[in-house]
Amino acid sequence: MALIALVSAKGDGVTTTAAALALAGRRPVLLAELDMAGGSLRHGLLRDVPRGPHGERLDGRVGLHRLPQADWERGRGEGDFTPQVAEHLWPLDDSDDRVALPGLTDPRQAASLTGIWPTLLNVLQLTDQQLRWDVLVDGGRLAWDGGRLHPVLTPAPVLREADLVLLVVRASEAGQALAFPAVQALQAQLAGAGRGWQALGLLLVGDGYRNEEVGHALGAPVLASLPWDPTAAAYLATGGSMARAVIRSRLMRAARDAMGPLREHADRRRLMMQMSSVVPTTPGVASMVQQLAARAGGSHG
Numbered sequence: 001m002a003l004i005a006l007v008s009a010k011g012d013g014v015t016t017t018a019a020a021l022a023l024a025g026r027r028p029v030l031l032a033e034l035d036m037a038g039g040s041l042r043h044g045l046l047r048d049v050p051r052g053p054h055g056e057r058l059d060g061r062v063g064l065h066r067l068p069q070a071d072w073e074r075g076r077g078e079g080d081f082t083p084q085v086a087e088h089l090w091p092l093d094d095s096d097d098r099v100a101l102p103g104l105t106d107p108r109q110a111a112s113l114t115g116i117w118p119t120l121l122n123v124l125q126l127t128d129q130q131l132r133w134d135v136l137v138d139g140g141r142l143a144w145d146g147g148r149l150h151p152v153l154t155p156a157p158v159l160r161e162a163d164l165v166l167l168v169v170r171a172s173e174a175g176q177a178l179a180f181p182a183v184q185a186l187q188a189q190l191a192g193a194g195r196g197w198q199a200l201g202l203l204l205v206g207d208g209y210r211n212e213e214v215g216h217a218l219g220a221p222v223l224a225s226l227p228w229d230p231t232a233a234a235y236l237a238t239g240g241s242m243a244r245a246v247i248r249s250r251l252m253r254a255a256r257d258a259m260g261p262l263r264e265h266a267d268r269r270r271l272m273m274q275m276s277s278v279v280p281t282t283p284g285v286a287s288m289v290q291q292l293a294a295r296a297g298g299s300h301g
Contacts, residue, residue: 002266003128005137005155005162006203009182012170013205017226017255018138019045019092019236021262024255028097028133030089030292032124033064034155035140036110039103045239046090046102062088063102067120068112085123086291096295103138110152117157119285124158125278126289133292134263137162142182149189160193163266164201166223169214171206176217183218199269203258223265224258226251 143153187197229251
């Protein structure tokens with residue numbers, strides 16, 4: 001169980017990496033696409049995945065960008081926001097316990113999310129702590145405002161509360177050079193939020209560098225590494241039927257091996273911080289979590 005957020009300094013395959021971890025894990029998982037530059041899952045991995053008994057197809061009526069409207073309706077007394085979140089979750093595959101919250105369809109929608117972060121964060125935390133699902137956040141490319149996480153162009157409230165933030169780094173000299181200032185800035189942000197700079201780890205993508213070498217150079221531990229695997233990455237980017245070769249690929253095997261240690265690291269961090277258990281902030285949040293539990297049969301733990 002963990003709330004793990006993935007980000008990058010410059011478009012180093014965060015969505016592909018998050019999708020690999022979500023599909024390779026052995027636990028129920030919620031993948032939240034919170035990239036404020038816009039989501040790509042709906043046009044790729046989720047494009048051909050049907051939902052429900054009638055084979056509904058994903059379209060623009062579903063996703064993160066629709067949640068502010070639900071929140072507005074709540075403010076007018078026309079309903080509760082949180083149960084409606086379930087309507088915007090989409091299956092990652094043909095199972096009942098791997099779901100995604102598709103991202104924005106237009107970067108200009110990012111400003112409308114300001115009011116929903118507290119409730120959405122509460123949903124993500126409860127999905128992790130009460131349902132014992134893995135929660136992965138695709139935070140996209142980092143954006144800064146005077147040395148701080150940009151309040152609109154990043155999912156800053158979620159990053160500051162995640163059990164673990166993973167900076168995805170390309171295994172190249174250029175990738176490490178771009179990552180170095182991001183490491184320092186993120187460590188300062190997480191320390192300032194009370195999470196401690198140790199809440200930041202690195203996920204190395206590619207071959208040719210040792211984890212210890214990169215961790216020493218960047219001043220943060222490499223907690224996982226995934227190989228460069230164009231064939232498997234292409235499937236995760238474009239969707240379609242997952243071939244046996246993709247299931248057995250180096251990328252998916254490495255992602256499967258990585259999730260256990262990442263989850264354990266996040267759990268140790270939570271124990272060290274003696275974090276209190278999260279409770280529902282509204283009855284609607286409790287209802288939302290109950291819906292997710294029912295979706296997975298309530299038997300996972």
